[in-house]
Amino acid sequence: MGIDVNIRVTGGAGQGVHTVGGFLCRLAVAAGHHFHATQDYMSRIRGGRNSYTVRIREIPVLAGRRQADITLSLDPVHLPHVLPSVAEAGIVVCDLPEGGAGDADPRVIAAPLKELAVAAGSPILANIVGAGVVARALGIPPETLDRVLGLEFKGDLLEKNRAAAALGAGWADARIPSGYRLPVAAFHPRMILAGNEALALGAVAGGCKFAVGYPMTPGSGILQGLSADGPPLGLVFEQAEDEIAAMNMAIGASYAGARAMVATSGGGFALMTEALSLAGMLETPVVVALAMRPGPATGMPTRTGQEDLAFALAAGHGEFPRLVLSPGSIEEAYALAHHAMEMSEAYQVPCILLTDQYLADTVADGDPGDFPALAVNRRIVRGSDVPRDAKGRYLRFASTGDGVSPMAVPGEPGITVVVDSDEHAEDGHLTEDHGVRIAMVEKRMRKGGALEMETLPPLLAGPPDGEVLLIGFGSTKGAIAEAREILAGAGTPAVAVHLRQLAPFPVRAVSEILDRYPTALTVENNRTGQLARLIRAETGREVTGTIGRFDGLPFTPEELARDVKERL
């Protein structure tokens, strides 16, 4: 298994928790290792108790761990909240006031972070002093520490930060146990991305040219990524006055020929649903990134959940085909966002990318080969390729074998593009004719049939004689994969099933898998087993049970493996 060190930086918002956490991630990669980082933050601008947890291994890291080996606590007031998630053999580095709460706990090592920061030039460098302490604990060579700091700071600021880190590292000598040292490894360039960033990049790489949204945690990071990375590739970004406007704007831009997307969370998506139905009726491609958080209503705005699966599958009045994808890693967030852009346009259906706070805020390193520049295949018909009827008119909703009508855009000389939210005829004008109604419903649903042919099958990992299936979708992928390894090591062969696509549902593939194994558990971040219900509805097969987690936190491999054991 090799080394597996879990480091947690804790403190109030504004104390540099995020800065140090991100720095430790880059330090790990610079030292030739891999990491997986998760964030836990409270819904406020300053203060509160936030943490950034970086797990470092010699192999790519799939999920986070709960218990921290090294904790850097930037605010001693938080110690009582921090200690329960410190490993039994772990340490807590903390600037402890005389007689502080942590005195009695042997795991707490008092460190003069502020004093050393002042010596380096400013008390605000306390977090970098702490980073120096952690770097020494990991056995990171001083030159690597200096080099990574050199990538982040310049001039006087660099000197101060280097001094602060060196003072921390020097202080840590002989004071910090040596058991956390990383083995020496060769450096390889790696992609470093958060889930939200990877998703936004995938959309931009997929030709997204119009992005719009209204800020809502945890989807805002996707909007930030689109507004930062999109414009160099010709994307126009706009912040809408509300989510209703956002979705209607995306559809307007799509009508005008732009690949368009919105990003939001559950409450914002609720406001978008009327227009989601509009996209179904107008057959305008559109991609919705739905970053889930626990509900109902405002729920726990900064925590994670998978409670909107059933909602995403059924959102919008009326019947229309849709694509629902659920990435389980930064690599999949990138690839599926691109896929969503392609499929949404190819079949002229709305596509929902179902993610959540855990994946949104997960940062990890990835193989550059997993982030290719994939082809963008535009399907707009232009010029002499625009089909016309006997009267010379272009019919936006011309009936075709697979239901997909050639899509021209307004501005094309000699034709008009007419779309209507009312039921309409092939020419786009409203109709109340029941025969036309039947034909148009069938045409739209034929697209769903064509879309089914391209359904992404579930990913399966484990032995054919596995004792139990662990079935999940989206962000649970990593925790399930590692839980499977833990179970295998403990003599329980398990098989992981990761669903990347939920609509159209991979009916045959899932049915066949279920028929091969005696026991199947769904693993989902909700209370009611929405995935288990979906499987029953789509395949007619009952899973054995559901391991549900709905406390606002993600699954971790050890906890999940323990829960599985208890069920068998």
Place this chain on the structure above:
Amino acid sequence: MNGTFDTTVENAWCPGCGNFPILNAVKKALARTGKAKHEIVLVSGIGQAAKLPHHVDVNVFNGLHGRALPAALAIRLANPSLTVVVTSGDGDIYGEGGNHFVHNIRRNPDIAVFVHDNQVYGLTKGQPSPTSDPGWTGSLQRSGVIAGPFPPLAAAIALGCGFVARSLAADVEFTADLMVRAIAHKGFALVDILQPCVTFNKKNTYQWYGKMVYKLPPDHDAADRVRAFGLSLEWEERIPIGLLYHREDRPCFEELHPGVGDPPLHARETPADAVRDLLRKRLFTLS
């Protein structure tokens, strides 16, 4: 009547509906712009007024109730070479779409907005609209409207709209002339069109409007915002029609928004090299 923009779509309006003269004015105005049908997009929401685009042979986006403006804005952002005109009812623009009315005046996109203001919800059978007079008895507010009326022109002037006009549906030439000027205006242009509802509004009839309205004199200084605001509040005694306020000193949203322009979004490519450059920024190296 100009036949250029005629369609054969069956009409669903009541005989004598104020939408008919507005439709004639729209066709006249569009003909006078000199634009070809493929260069124009008519955008509407839902309601009897919102069916107007189906009777004009141009590009049509007939979206959801209240949501014409977000779609129209995005069409302009995606392709600013298109002439975008919103034509919808008072319930649609001022009621269900009120938030978009406010924020798009703030943005100031180059869109002409024609509001068929008949002070009633017709298609849903006679409920009061945001502009109904207090005391007016509708099919839902049976003891009379309690809320004060939404003042579209005063609100638009207050929000900084650069083209604020009112017209009377029955006067097709006058309405068409204001429409032409609204389309020519660079920025958000509002034409609130007083329109009788022959079925459900027995108060604000053709005769009533005939008595109440007066045309602004030729020497009206449309650049005077305070004067225009005062005029926009006139309703009880007499109602001014014409171009109350006009200033073009605010650049339109499309001009200020970085990235909007040529080529239109549908023609922009996604070169693999540019994607690789973007990805390289996230590649962690030690140099």
